[in-house]
Amino acid sequence: MGTADDTTAAEFHAFFERHYAELSRLAYLLTGEPDTADDLASDALLALWRRWDRVRAADHPVAYARGVVANLAKSRIRGAVRERRRVALFWSQRTDRFEGPDVPAVLDVRSALRRLPFRKRACVVLRHALDLSERETALTLGISVGTVKSQTSRGMAELRRLLGPAPDPGPERHRVPAGVAGDRTGGGTP
Incomplete structure (x- = not known):
């Protein structure tokens, strides 16, 4: 050699x-x-x-x-x-055959990504998960920067639709009730 x-x-x-x-x-x-x-x-x-x-x-x-x-x-x-x-x-x-849909109870980002058409999924993943620029994404996929912009925008909109609105935790959700393990206020019943 x-x-x-x-x-x-x-x-x-x-x-x-x-x-x-x-x-x-x-x-x-x-x-x-x-x-x-x-x-x-x-x-x-x-x-x-x-x-x-x-x-x-x-x-x-x-x-x-x-x-x-x-x-x-x-x-x-x-x-x-x-x-x-x-x-x-x-x-x-x-x-x-078994009748009835097999619908998962929780839809997470990965399953929502799998539902996107491939080009939208690729643009979203390259832009947001790998943090590539529009130009780098275009080079990777062999498409124009304009196509990257439109496919990423449409893909993100479709993901938002698939995942639904983010729940508002509100102030009550973060408060630990008195007497619950981890409560550092010293309050609660023994």
């Missing part, structure tokens, strides 16, 4: 160490699947290694890497949707 190969491997290793956790986090936020996130980040980095000469020469190698993760996540989501449709079709043809 020559010096150039050693240098290339060292550069890639440094890139891997610097960006693997971020790419895995991005994959998790896009798919909502913690087990899949590491696989997608690893698959993306393997693809980058295969094209490392081209990637390292790019103006924005990290944006390129994020784009690869986003594309892999999109493919994963599409495959999962196709599988769910096949399962739903199978169960719809059965006569002994």
